[in-house]
Amino acid sequence: MTEPLLAVRDLSIRFGDTEVVDRLSLTIRRGETLGLVGESGCGKSVSSLSLLGLLHGARVTGSIRLDGQELTNLSPQGWRRVRGGKIAMVFQDPMTALNPLLTVGRHLEEVLETHKGLRGREAQKFAADWLEKVGIPDPVRRLEAYPHELSGGMRQRVLIAMALAGEPDLLVADEPTTALDVTIQAQILDLLANLRRELSMSMLFVTHDLGVVERVADRLAVLYAGRLVEEGPVGEVLVRPRHPYTEGLLASVPGFRARTGRLRSIPGQVPSPSEWPSGCRFHPRCDRAGDICRTTRPDLPPDGRPACHFPLEAGS
Amino acid sequence: MSLLSVHDLRVSFPVRGGLLGRVQGQVRAVDGIDLDLAAGETLALVGESGCGKSTTARAILRLIEPDSGEIRIEGKDIRAMDAETLRRFRRRAQIVFQDPSAALNPRRTAFQAVAEGLRTHDLASGPELRARVLELFSQVGLSEEHLNRHPHEFSGGQRQRIGIARALAVEPSLLVLDEPVSALDVSVQAQVINLLEDIQEKTSVGYLFVAHDMGVVRHIAHRIAVMYLGRIVETGPAEEICTDPRHPYTRMLIASVPALGGDRAVDTASRGELPSPLDPPTGCAFHPRCPLATSECAAVRPELTPVDGSRLSACPRTAT
Numbered sequence: 102m103t104e105p106l107l108a109v110r111d112l113s114i115r116f117g118d119t120e121v122v123d124r125l126s127l128t129i130r131r132g133e134t135l136g137l138v139g140e141s142g143c144g145k146s147v148s149s150l151s152l153l154g155l156l157h158g159a160r161v162t163g164s165i166r167l168d169g170q171e172l173t174n175l176s177p178q179g180w181r182r183v184r185g186g187k188i189a190m191v192f193q194d195p196m197t198a199l200n201p202l203l204t205v206g207r208h209l210e211e212v213l214e215t216h217k218g219l220r221g222r223e224a225q226k227f228a229a230d231w232l233e234k235v236g237i238p239d240p241v242r243r244l245e246a247y248p249h250e251l252s253g254g255m256r257q258r259v260l261i262a263m264a265l266a267g268e269p270d271l272l273v274a275d276e277p278t279t280a281l282d283v284t285i286q287a288q289i290l291d292l293l294a295n296l297r298r299e300l301s302m303s304m305l306f307v308t309h310d311l312g313v314v315e316r317v318a319d320r321l322a323v324l325y326a327g328r329l330v331e332e333g334p335v336g337e338v339l340v341r342p343r344h345p346y347t348e349g350l351l352a353s354v355p356g357f358r359a360r361t362g363r364l365r366s367i368p369g370q371v372p373s374p375s376e377w378p379s380g381c382r383f384h385p386r387c388d389r390a391g392d393i394c395r396t397t398r399p400d401l402p403p404d405g406r407p408a409c410h411f412p413l414e415a416g417s
Numbered sequence: 418m419s420l421l422s423v424h425d426l427r428v429s430f431p432v433r434g435g436l437l438g439r440v441q442g443q444v445r446a447v448d449g450i451d452l453d454l455a456a457g458e459t460l461a462l463v464g465e466s467g468c469g470k471s472t473t474a475r476a477i478l479r480l481i482e483p484d485s486g487e488i489r490i491e492g493k494d495i496r497a498m499d500a501e502t503l504r505r506f507r508r509r510a511q512i513v514f515q516d517p518s519a520a521l522n523p524r525r526t527a528f529q530a531v532a533e534g535l536r537t538h539d540l541a542s543g544p545e546l547r548a549r550v551l552e553l554f555s556q557v558g559l560s561e562e563h564l565n566r567h568p569h570e571f572s573g574g575q576r577q578r579i580g581i582a583r584a585l586a587v588e589p590s591l592l593v594l595d596e597p598v599s600a601l602d603v604s605v606q607a608q609v610i611n612l613l614e615d616i617q618e619k620t621s622v623g624y625l626f627v628a629h630d631m632g633v634v635r636h637i638a639h640r641i642a643v644m645y646l647g648r649i650v651e652t653g654p655a656e657e658i659c660t661d662p663r664h665p666y667t668r669m670l671i672a673s674v675p676a677l678g679g680d681r682a683v684d685t686a687s688r689g690e691l692p693s694p695l696d697p698p699t700g701c702a703f704h705p706r707c708p709l710a711t712s713e714c715a716a717v718r719p720e721l722t723p724v725d726g727s728r729l730s731a732c733p734r735t736a737t
Contacts, residue, residue: 140602252690282465283629284687287673291686309603312632312676353607356632356659356676363614364636366607370572 104169106131106303107152107271112163114147114156119374122148123327124163126401129271134297134304136318136335138311140350140371143324145307149273152305153190154180168270186216189264193276195256199248205232205259206244209266216267231262236292254285258292265296272297275307290317311354315339323347326372326382331407343415344407346383381410418492420623421477421591423452426486428469428476432695444694446472447483448647451721456590457621461638461655463628465670467691468644474593474627478510479503490591508538511584515596517576521568527554527579528564534587553582557612574605578612585616595627610637631674635659643667646694646702649721653728664730665707701732709734 105128114122122144129135139145150156152165154175165172167188175183192198199208209228213219219227225244232240235258248256257277264272274293278286294317297304306317314321315335322332323344331344342348352365369386372378378385384394389411401408428447431440447469454460462470476483479495488495490510498506511534514520521530531550535541541549551561557578568576577597584592594613598606614637617624628634634641635655642652643666651664662668673687689706692698698705704714711734721729 140604254690282691283631284465284669284673285690287675287687290675310675311603312674316675350603353603354632354676355607355610355630355636356634364607364611366611367604368608370574370605371602 103131105129106133106168107305108164108166109152110164110166112148112151112161112165114144114151115160115162116158120377121159121327121374122151125324125327125329127322127329127332129303129305131270131303132297132301133320134306134318136314136321137305137307137324138309138314138321139324140309142326142371142373144327145309145324146275148324149190149275149305149307152271152273153184153188155184155190181215185212185264185267185269187269188271188273189267189269190273190275191257191260191264191277193279195253195260195280196248198260199256201248203247204244205246205248205251208259208263209244212263212266227266228262231266232259234265234296235259235262236288237262253281254289257281257289261289261292261296265300265302268300269302271303271305273305273307276309277306278313279308279310286313293317311339311351323350326377327374328382329401329408330383331409332401333405337405341413341415343412344383344409345387345389345411345413347407348413349386381408419453419489420456420458420491421452421454421625422487422489423450423477424487425449425451426473426476426488427484428472428481429484442695445647445697446694447476449486450642450644450647450649452477452625452642452649454591454623454625456623457617458640459617459624459626459638461626461628461634461641462644463631463634463641463670464644465629465691467646467694469647470627470629470644471595473644474512474595474625477625478507478512478593480512505538508534508587509589510591510593511587511589512593512595513577513580513584513597515599517573517580517600518568520580521576523568526565526567527559527571530568530579531583531586534583538587540587549586550582553586556585556616557582558608572605574601574609577601577609581609581612581616585620585622588620589622591623591625593625593627596629597626598633599628599630606633613637631659631671632676643670646692646697648702648731649729650703650732651728651730652721653726657728663724663728663735664703664732665709665735666703667730669706 107129109127112122112125125148137145151161206228209231210224213224213227228244229240232243237243237255237258278289308314318335321335321338323330325346331338331347342351349367353367355364367386380396381394381399384390393410399408399410406412426447427449429443429445432442432444434441462473464470475481477488528550531553532546535546535549559578598609601609626638638655641655641658642649645666651667662671669687700715700718704710719731719733721731724730
């Protein structure tokens, strides 16, 4: 078997004394989309930022290998080559990710200069090509537009064009459609899926929305309180979740499959990193928890079983 | 008699521009809509940003003054009320906002937030007031230890429970819920939805539920009204709207929801963006994005007409 494009091993992230991600291991194969899901504060965004060396003031330990290259010990110069060229990111809020003083064209030309060595006319031509690829009408004229002149959906398309212009192997998309209306979200999800196929990229898609994950991802990794609790093919995990948290999360989504009776909610709330429980961090909210769950952290075995002492039966 | 009936409601906002901030035009945020809600019923007002759903909700409570139209709550014409009558009447119709941290005064305790309405309307005082607040707290799943805490000491879900307790304190017959669960995590969102359903079962309060999440709406609403650029384009029973949408915009909306859409037919694929409300399209406002549009759609604005049973759709091309 060939080496995966991305292999994250035992990634831990600390801010001061507070550990926000605890020994996370993930792989993404070439051409694959991995969905990383969880609720606020589970560590999904910090994990994805760490893949691009964008976490400041955090202590990151463990290993991140992209296409055989270790990223955790890169120099700032090394990061500049990797970021945008091999791995790129699309953020949730396209307004804050764009510089309000620069035109759309300038944003793109900067990426093309840095990673493709293109300048002047040629850079402009490629910039317009990219705008066309992401479905922006009248691309040549739009190069002159400023971010505030575009709708939210159009800004997100510009951001995607910027991320892809360096032709990265891996695109990290952190809640890229959360700020958008649902009809625009559908367009952006289709666009990302088509471009991923066309450019044979891999994608890490970070979201809290299980419906979105079902539509875009091949595999799914579920985070709870800084730890991976379950991982597997999207169809299997969403149809037959085996971790009680995944199962509870699915049952909490109204209208996900059909109109149901009363929603089965998970009691309590997501704990904050400073007060994460001992043993299995889900145990205070879990109706299957036993004594061992309070004391002993369950491992995530490599065979598709969840990180749980009392998992749900396969096929139940 | 309906709990709430709205007829031909219109709300517009002046658009200012230029150096002197002169009024340059009007945006018709709500452009002639009718609504009807019975006691114990949940009517969801859905649509995407800028469709006018929140403006409608606020205008119904006269938090924004409408331009014209008739609004009756429990049969009373609330647009005809003077300020004092309206103030007393507010007991009957309350609102819960999307962002509970912005809706609560950070300097006041949870007790004060919930007790204020009871004091204002002379419903309780002294030990009775405390007992009533405690009762409301337990109704929304909070306990005595929470009474003297300030908003920042609560999680988002708990703050929304305070917002709901505050609205319920004065025993309204109508509760306007403006995106009440949008800011909450999924597991907490389910708790609040269950709470709202329990309260309705016990008190027969009517909910006007403003939301953009079709999954939530499908779960909680009895009926749905879909808005696009200030107009209602389709209305009917919730499950019918979600499983068999008729208006081309509703079809696009439902097909766009990842969990509900399933396989999408070509004619429901999302295309185009919301036009500027400053310069709305002629005829049917949806025609520039509509796969079924003809030249007639750009010329004539379609009215809501019955399609079958209790369904109404403002599109002559999908009437069957």
